[in-house]
Amino acid sequence: MTELAQELEEFRAPIARWVDERLAPQAEALDVAGEFPHALFREFAELGYLGVMYPEEAGGSGVPHPYSCFTVLCEELARGSLGFAAGVCMQGSTATHTLYEWGNDELRKRWFAPALRGEKIAAFAITEPNAGSDAAALRTRATRVDGGWQLDGSKIFTTNGTVADVITVVATTDPAQGARALEMFVVDTSTPGFSVGRRLDKFSVHSSDTGELHFNQVFVPQDHHLASEQGGGFRNAYQALTVDRIFTAALALGNARAAFEAARRYAAEREQFGQPIGKFQAVQFKLVDMYTKLEQARLITYDAAARADRGESITVQAALAKIVAADECHAVCQMAMDIFGGYALMNEYPVQRFLRDSYFPRIGGGTGDIMRLLVARQLGL
Ligand SMILES: Cc1cc2nc3c(=O)[nH]c(=O)nc-3n(C[C@H](O)[C@H](O)[C@H](O)COP(=O)(O)OP(=O)(O)OC[C@H]3O[C@@H](n4cnc5c(N)ncnc54)[C@H](O)[C@@H]3O)c2cc1C
Structure with missing residues (x-):
């Protein structure tokens, strides 16, 4: 066995045990309930695996091979319940990735670190009712206002969306410019104007939360605009x-x-x-x-x-x-x-x-x- 394979098997063993003892026996019940499994999510978060992708100094696990380890984690959790795993995967990857990679210190302290501890639920929203595969055609509008930005529009199919405390939202500053005008904004879901349209009822991954979200004059402070070069969003x-x-x-x-x-x-x-x-x-x-x-x-x-x-x-x-x-x-x-x-x-x-x-x-x-x-x-x- 190579050194990496050995490292991954050691990383896998305790997760596999948790899946066998805790997740798999509840998978059917979670599927029937069709709700975000708050208690089990917290229990898993307390094991400290949500930070696998990040270095120790940022509050993460600091494992030597983060991508391979997070792959193990996703595989093992999905062996128990793909629905549960999808929510964890979003939290530990895309949603926190955007906060870590392009967020300032304040954003990392306020949202990223608590998300890794499972104290805040995070989501990432790019898809819209009329912009799926063609994401660059999205219409959620970001307009400059005093002290920051205002978001107006709707998102669909957002994983963790109806239970999220914080959502990275992709919006356009000018729909005529397509992909070049897209930017990412961090939205605190307690901000006035944000609302959940509905929790979507699905054929698949029942225990993964999937939401339709609305933004009606939602104020986003300037420091919640994720850093990007012009058009780099x-x-x-x-x-x-x-x-x-x-x-x-x-x-x-x-x-x-x-x-x-x-x-x-x-x-x-x-x-x-x-x-x-x-x-x-x-x-x-x-x-x-x-x-x-x-x-x-x-x-x-x-x-x-x-x-x-x-x-x-x-x-x-x-x-x-x-x-x-x-x-x-x-x-x-x-x-x-x-x-x-x-x-x-x-x-x-x-x-x-x-x-x-x-x-x-x-x-x-x-x-x-x-x-x-x-x-x-x-x-x-
Ligand atoms: C359970 C679930 C969770 C999701 N979670 C998230 C999330 O957390 N955040 C988020 O932003 N999005 C999320 N999504 C959205 C997902 O990324 C989109 O559903 C996906 O990108 C496809 O978009 P669409 O559903 O609008 O399909 P469409 O883009 O309408 O595609 C319909 C069909 O047309 C085909 N098609 C479209 N364009 C072309 C082309 N140019 N060439 C060939 N074929 C084409 C597609 O392959 C597909 O077969 C989620 C979706 C689901 C179902």
Whole structure:
């Protein structure tokens, strides 16, 4: 085993234990409740893992390979509940990444450090009802006012959005200028004019909070405008989202591992024609194909994370990891459904949850086709 692999297994073990003892046994109940799991989120935050991506001097864990370790964390949590993992992933990555990377000392003290302790819930909002894949077409308007900015507009699909204390909001200072006019602002959700439209009711990742948000003359003080060079807001948001793709791939992997393990156990227990169905070669081959897909997803995801830890560019590798992990892991969940036969359709078996949740990594952080578009551009096509 390499030194890095050894380090990651040591990092993984206590998280895997917490997932087995605390998260997995509650996953079905969390899915049915369909609410943000405040108590469990706090319990997990107290273990100190929300700061894995950040150095010790900033209040983080200071692990030597933060991207690889956070990949482990996302994978393990998703093995218990992808919905729960998605909220944690947002908190420990994109939402805090923007505060850490482009926030001033005051912002870091007021929002970033408490978010790492789980005392404040953080979110990141770029998507709007009419601007999804084409994020640069967003219309939430930032207007200069005395002492800062005023935000007006709406966001949709914001993870942690209805429970957030603080949201990094991407807005435009001039819609006619597209991506060049985008800037990021940190919004305290207790500010007058901010409101939650609704908590969205979903087919997938029930225990992840997904909100529709409104901004009506919301005042943002100047020191809550995240630093950027002229027009650099889009580039910065894009950088945060690029990193997040590795973790979304890890979410897919963890969820599919749970589906594979459930199918493997079921194949050993369920008997038909006088023997366990796992004795039939057709079922064995299916399980081997599932295992192959998991290995492909695991290798490409951890390779992207290791490249990020080495400081290499990950634009292409993160997109490829998300394509492979999201697609292959979705296929693993579909194959698990087949192995469970009619029981797959029964809500008392978790396999239908694994399949439902496997749609999220295909969309969150950019759809598979947008990832392909991005790689095509990098290939000069
Ligand atoms: C559960 C959930 C959580 C989310 N969390 C967040 C969050 O925390 N913050 C946030 O800002 N956003 C979040 N999102 C939004 C997510 O990033 C968007 O849903 C995603 O980028 C796709 O946008 P859209 O849904 O508007 O689809 P559209 O952009 O309308 O795409 C519809 C279809 O058209 C295809 N398509 C669009 N353009 C092209 C093109 N140029 N070439 C080829 N195909 C194309 C897409 O691939 C897709 O198949 C979340 C979404 C979900 C479902």
